[in-house]
Amino acid sequence: MVDSPKLFILLLCTISFLSGVSFADPPYQNCSTSSNYTKGSSFQNNLNNILTSLSSHASIFKSYNVSYGKNPDTVYTIFMCLDYVSNQTCQDCIATASQDILKLCPQAEEAIVWEEQCQLQYSSKNFLGKVDVTGKLGFDNQQNISEPTKFESEVNGLLYSLTDKVSSNVSTNLYAIGEAPFEEKTIYGLVQCTRDLSASDCGICLKSAISYLPVCCYSSIGARVLSRSCYLRFELYAFYNGEPEPNVPFTPSGKSATSKTGMIIGIIAATGLAIAILSFCVYFLRKKRTQKSKGGIYSHGIDLLTFGQRGETVFQNHQNFGRRNDKISEDLPYFDLETLCVATKNFSDSNKLGQGGFGPVYKGVLSDGQEVAIKRLLTGSEQGSEEFINEVLLILKLQHKNLVRLLGFCLDAEEMLLVYEFLPNGSLDAVLFDPRQRARLSWIKRVDVIGGIARGILYLHEDSRLKIIHRDLKASNILLDYDMNPKISDFGLARIFAEAEGEANTATIVGTYGYMAPEYAMEGLYSIKSDVFSFGVLLLEIITGRRNAGFYHSKHAPSLLAYAWNLWNEGNALELMDPLVADSCPEDQFLVHMHVGLLCVQEDACDRPTMSSVVLMLKSQSPTLAQPQRPPFCVGRIIDNEQSSVNNLAISDILPQ
CATH class of the missing domain: 3.30.430.20 (Gnk2 domain, C-X8-C-X2-C motif)
Incomplete structure (x- = not known):
């Protein structure tokens, strides 16, 4: 209990300090009047979701930007606190700004508010990374x-x-x-x-x-x-x-009595606010101590033990997984969030490599000059949390030259980030399906890419310590290094199988239609033969330079697979050869690769070869190959464009059944 004299002295000190504050009646706002969002719309839901999460980020960052939702309802947001204020002050200011911006600019699709020590802006248009000098x-x-x-x-x-x-x-x-x-x-x-x-x-x-x-x-x-x-x-x-404004008496023009009265009222109000903030700080610190004693960084709600189905392993020692050490283990370093913010210029839009189903990917440069690609999980994605954990646990155990290297990870408050090696030539789809870029893939290089992908999948299926089904093999998940060598990426949907396990079943169909095996798309059954099917689609795309999905509106056939099958049976398979490699591609090699591709995409999983057989067939000079059976002519829905294609790191596209 504080006695009266002490309380009086405390109030005097507080008033003395606050008397130096400029009471200009913040917040100030600038609200767009050109367009408004509809109440209950997806845009409003995205806006509410993003605003409620900002104050937690403000406890770490003084400037932070993020986008949330998919077009046309994406919300782009940025806040900035004055750099000299404390993290707690920044958090309180952004919490207030998040409420004020909705009150002051109701239903505006673009708005900005300036508080005393911070500012907050959002828009339906992407303004991030672009200087704006209007509305000062x-x-x-x-x-x-x-x-x-x-x-x-x-x-x-x-x-x-x-x-x-x-x-x-x-x-x-x-x-x-x-x-x-x-x-x-x-x-x-x-x-x-x-x-x-x-x-x-x-x-x-x-x-x-x-x-x-x-x-x-x-x-x-x-x-x-x-x-x-x-x-x-x-x-x-x-x-x-923190030095208070000198107590020099003055009378602003036209505001003598009113201004003084307003200042006194402001001081009293601010004194009450200061006491309230002090109480909140005590409560917050006590709560933080309690959270730390209960589970460290996992107090924000991610529980590794809640995910796990048949064939999946669970990381039991989860409390040690997220500790802030320089290295979690000798295998996988932990990156602190501030390091990754500096590396990406605070996740600047200019550093963004692409956008996937669960979040953006950024290019970063570490303090030693090393270039990295950073996958950032969208806040509030429960499925994405499972993928994040799954990917870390899997890649931690995998080492192969045709698999992308995971360099480290970060778990901090609600932030989940994976740090990969940076592959400058981007994803295979960005090169293969671009008329100007495709010429970089000569026939010899395409053969090397196909062989590298095959060896990477073989390692997952048979040669690693684990038996892994990738479940999302596609052109955007194949990354190319400096020498155009392929590396398989994105293990968020991968599953571990026991040695004796042949296939598994799931009620949740995840992956990308057009690459999915029919038994998986229609019945939820997946096995190593599911990956073989996806590889077959990839192989046919690489040798022809055409998307499987590109035949959706074609008069020839509903898919590349169906068209290839028809030409094969008619004896006109060479018509599918990419014209860009026609001069350098031996016809017999093209036919062998097309033959192997058709064997991999057969409708019945039992008819498809294993990846070890595929590797042998591709290596053999004159392989003896079985006659392929008909592929499925239409697998689920074939889409024109993969929404999850990322220039240098792809994130899986999750589409409904």
Whole structure:
């Protein structure tokens, strides 16, 4: 219990501190009036979901951007806290901004709010990574300086110097503070940009804000400019060090009595808010200690023991899995979230490689210069959480030159990230189905790609310590290294089989139609022969340069498989040869590969060869091959474009049955 004198002193100290705060009645808002979303729409649901998750990220980041949902209902969001405030203050500010933006801009498809120490913006259009200098707001403390011209020159010199610092040095996190002498005083300045911007774009935004100062705040002893993409402020006291504003009496023009009354009310209200925040902090710290004692990083709700079906292994020692050590084990390093934020420029849109069914993939550069690809799971995806865990546990045990290497992972609050080796030539589909890029795949290189994929699948089925069914083999999940060598990626849907296990059944059909074996698409049955079918589709796509899905509107046949089968039986198989390799492709080699492909896509799984047989057939100079049986003419729904294709790392597409 606090006695009255102590409480009185506490209130006096609080009021004294708060008397230096500028009460300009935030928040300020800029709401789009051109278009509104419909109540209860998918866009509104996505917006609500993303706003409720932002405050947890604000406890870690001072600037953070994320997109949520699928087009046309995607919501793009970014927030920025002033870099000098504490993480707790940032979290509280973003929590408030998330509520205010809905109240101040009801049903707006684009909006931004500026609070005292943070700003929050969302839109239905992708604005991330793009500088925006429109809609600036300027505020000053309304005390005038005696020599405005000289003072303005000193202010501009300081702010331009800070701008040059952040626009030429990527290590500044687009934030800089500094000071400059003026007569017997000191000018303190701060500049900051949202970290989705490049350093040069940050400079553009700040220079535009500086040029706005004479319009809004001429001759004022302190001012700030709020912009969509940046923020600047200058004062005659060290505001960013927590120093209170000097208690110099003044009367803003036209606001004498009203202003003083408003300030007193504001101080009283802010005092109550400060006490409430203090109470919240005590509660939060106690709660955090309780959570840590119960399960460390897994207190946010991911339970490894809740997932696991027939043929799946479960990582039992899950408490050790997510600890913040430099290395979880000798096999797989743990990356802290701040490292990955720096590597990706805070997951800047300019670093984004692509978008998959469960989240985006970004290119990152680590502090030692190593390039990596980072898969970021969308917040709130329960199925994605299972895939994340499944992928880590599987790849941890796999080592093969034709499998993509997992370099590490990160689990932090609601963030789940996988860090892979970066493969500069992207995914096979991006090269194979691009008329300009496909020429890079000569016939010899295509043979090498097919052989590499076959050996990678064989390793999964027979040669690794585990018997693994990939279940999502497709062109976008084959990545190409510097020498165009293939590496199989994305093990989120993979399943482990016991040695004696022949096939398994699932009620949940996941994967990509067009590559799915018919028994899996129609009955939920999968086995090693399911992967053989997918490989056969891939093989036929590689030698022909055509998508299996590309025949959906074709008069020839409902799929590439059906068309290939018809030409084979008619003796016209060479018509399928990709014209780009016609001059370098021996006809007998093409026919052997087409023959093997048709054997792999036979309708009956029992008729398909194993991958060990496939590898032998592809290696043999004159293989003796069985006559293929008819493939399924239509497997589920064949789609025109894979929505989950990613340039350098693919994430599985999950489509309904």
